Amino acid sequence: MRARNGDTLAASLLANGVNAFRRTSISGTDRGPYCLMGVCFDCLVVIDGVGNRQACLTPVRQGMVVEPQRGARTVDALENTDQ
Template sequence: MNAEMSTNLITVYVEGKPLAVHAHDSAAGAALKAGLGYTRTSPVTGEKRAPYCMMGVCFECLMVIDGIPSRQACMVRVREGMRIERQTTVGGVEVWP
């Protein structure tokens, strides 16, 4: 990242931890940069999943963003102070322990 770009950084909170990201990043990109590993669990099997296509096709990147569940994190651009969290429940209910 060059000097000019670093002036364009904003802070988001990935699983509660602050992270400086580029203003053009997506929430899914921020999760990846945060080293989050997985971003959701499958509501069917509980398996850990992570963004796969990054262009709105696969829906693997569903996350809780600013408290709203099931957002396609690859389609959401970061905003200052955005809270980006893993989606591990269905409608707030833990389906897998």
């Protein structure tokens, strides 16, 4: 995809025709950016393997690997090592 230096990831994705950034955890409905200022969290994506990243607040950079976020993100349980 093409992007301009200084653009956010959300702006670049929209300019390249990508409208669905994530899917809701309950219905699986596609969601795209809404507020474009970091308030609504509808632009969450996975960037370089890290989920829950707001595309509207993330500057685009060469070589980014961006995937749509699918549903709710899970957090691995921490193991108790104090035994």
